[in-house]
Amino acid sequence: MFGIPGLGEIQPGDDLAGQMIAALRATGLAIGAGDIFVVAQKVVSKAEGCIVRLDTIEPSQMAREWAEEHGKDARVVEVVLRQSRRVVRMDRAVLITETHHGFVCANSGVDSSNAPPGTVVLLPADPDRSAQELRERLETAFGVHLGVIISDSFGRPWREGLTNVALGVAGIEALVDCRGQKDSFGRTLQVTVIAVADELAGAAELVMGKNRQVPVAVLQGFSFAGEGSGREMVRPSELDLFR
Numbered sequence: 001m002f003g004i005p006g007l008g009e010i011q012p013g014d015d016l017a018g019q020m021i022a023a024l025r026a027t028g029l030a031i032g033a034g035d036i037f038v039v040a041q042k043v044v045s046k047a048e049g050c051i052v053r054l055d056t057i058e059p060s061q062m063a064r065e066w067a068e069e070h071g072k073d074a075r076v077v078e079v080v081l082r083q084s085r086r087v088v089r090m091d092r093a094v095l096i097t098e099t100h101h102g103f104v105c106a107n108s109g110v111d112s113s114n115a116p117p118g119t120v121v122l123l124p125a126d127p128d129r130s131a132q133e134l135r136e137r138l139e140t141a142f143g144v145h146l147g148v149i150i151s152d153s154f155g156r157p158w159r160e161g162l163t164n165v166a167l168g169v170a171g172i173e174a175l176v177d178c179r180g181q182k183d184s185f186g187r188t189l190q191v192t193v194i195a196v197a198d199e200l201a202g203a204a205e206l207v208m209g210k211n212r213q214v215p216v217a218v219l220q221g222f223s224f225a226g227e228g229s230g231r232e233m234v235r236p237s238e239l240d241l242f243r
Contacts, residue, residue: 002029003207003214010215012049017137020216029218034225036147037138038204040215041167042114042121044130044150050122051115052079066090076110079120083108099123102234103167105154113210124150127168128229135170145225147172151201153210157242164205166197167230173197174228195233196224 006023010016020039024031045051059067059074063081067074070093077095081087084097088104097108101123109123124130127150135148150168155161166174174197178189204217 001204001207002027002218002220003209003212004029004216004218005212005214007043007213007215010043010046012046012051014047016043016047017134017141020134021138021141023216024218031142031144031146031218032220033144034147034220034223035144036149036172036200036219036222037134038149038151038164038201038208038217038219039131039134040208041109041123041127041150041152042111043215044124044127044134044168045121048124048130050124051119052122054079054118054120066095076107076112076120079122080108080110083110083122101127101167102231103154109152123152123167128170128231129168131168131170131230145171147225149197149201149204150230151204153205164198164201164208166201166233169197169228169230169233171225172200172222172228173224173226174230174233176224197228197230197233 004023004027006026007019054075057075057078059078063078064074067077080095080097083099085100086098088098089096095107098104099108110120112120115121131148131150135146138146148170149166151164152167153162154165156163176194176196178192178194181189183189200219204219207217208214
C-alpha cells in the first residue's frame with residue numbers, strides 16, 4: 001500500500017483524475033495491471049461540487065429543536081435531514097440516518113472537517129459512477145486494467161472506532177461469495193461472503209490518514225479483479241434484522 005501525496009486542496013470543477021495522475025507520476029511509482037486506487041470521498045465530493053454553503057440554509061423547526069437540545073448548528077442538522085431518506089435514530093446528540101444512496105451512517109455523511117469555513121461537504125451523488133469515471137481516466141493514462149474504490153469513514157454498531165468502507169467500486173469485485181466452498185474440515189460454507197472492497201478501503205486508511213493530506217492510496221498485489229459496485233454492498237431491507 002502506497003499513500004500518494006501532493007494533490008493539494010481540491011476545488012469544485014478541478015480535474016481530480018488529472019491531478020491524481022500528475023501526483024502519482026511525481027512519486028515514480030510504477031502502476032501495473034490490477035492495481036487498485038482508493039480515493040477519499042472528500043476529494044471526490046469537492047471536485048464534483050458537493051459542497052453546501054451554510055449561509056444559504058434555512059433550518060426547519062425540527063432541525064432547530066434538535067440543534068438547540070444538543071448544542072448543534074441547526075443549519076448543519078437541516079442539511080443532514082435533507083440528505084436522508086429516513087432518520088434511523090436521534091439520541092444522545094447522535095443523528096443516524098439512511099441516505100438517498102441507502103447507506104446507514106452518522107449525519108448522512110455530511111461533514112465539516114477539511115471543508116472550507118462556513119460549508120459542509122456531502123457524499124458524492126453516485127459513488128459508483130464517480131469510481132468508474134476515475135477508473136476510465138486512470139486506465140487511459142497507464143494503459144492497464146485498474147480498480148478504483150471511493151472510501152469514507154463509518155462508525156460501526158457493536159464496536160468502537162471508525163473504519164473506512166467502500167462507497168463506490170469499479171474494476172474489482174466488491175463481495176467475494178464463498179458459499180458452497182468447503183472449509184478445512186470439509187464442511188460446506190453456508191453464509192460466508194467477504195466484503196473485499198470494505199477490507200481494502202480499511203487497509204488503505206493506514207497509509208492515508210485523516211490529517212496527512214494523503215487522500216489517495218495505491219494497493220498492489222491483490223488479485224480479485226472483476227466487476228463490482230458499492231450498491232451491492234448495501235444490505236436489502238428484507239435481509240436486515242435491525243431495521
